[in-house]
Amino acid sequence: MGLRGVHHIAIIGSDYPRSRHFYTQILGFPIIREVYREARDSWKCDIDVGNAQIELFSFPSPPARPSRPEACGLRHLSFMVADIDVEVARLADHGIECEPIRVDEYTGQRFTFFADPDGLPLELYEDA
Known part of the structure; x- marks a missing residue:
């Protein structure tokens, strides 16, 4: 291809x-x-x-996007970041709440989720 x-x-x-x-x-x-x-x-x-x-x-x-429970189709959009703690704090300064930071059990990388103004799930994925 x-x-x-x-x-x-x-x-x-x-x-x-x-x-x-x-x-x-x-x-x-x-x-x-x-x-x-x-x-x-x-x-x-x-x-x-x-x-x-x-x-x-x-x-x-x-029309509104069905999101929760998770609907078929695009699940979320993920952004790569160098320092997840810095980005979570920056989003919090704008009143945007992130889920607790988790660790990917397969890669060992840290990640968290938040949402855009329409509730579209977005992810921060630390590229360390």
Whole structure:
């Protein structure tokens, strides 16, 4: 196969300005480009997350995502961090609560979960 990696992860936010602020200001990822698509009444913001992108969309009245109990489909999005304690503290400074830090029983790496403004499960995975 000619697959070379992940290009992007598409996310639809229920409140575009709130989601845009979360991913670009709180998590700190830079915007590559942002366009308003008038025919679809939709924003699309390409966000640089290192070796991939998040495509953040808005659509009028999107349905809620079933999450708990876990639904079939994408389970969560994980971000690699150098120091999980620093990132958990930084998120707490923004009022974002993380689950207790756990250790992956197979890799020995530390990880935790939190959520975006729409409840999408996100993970911090320490790359030590």
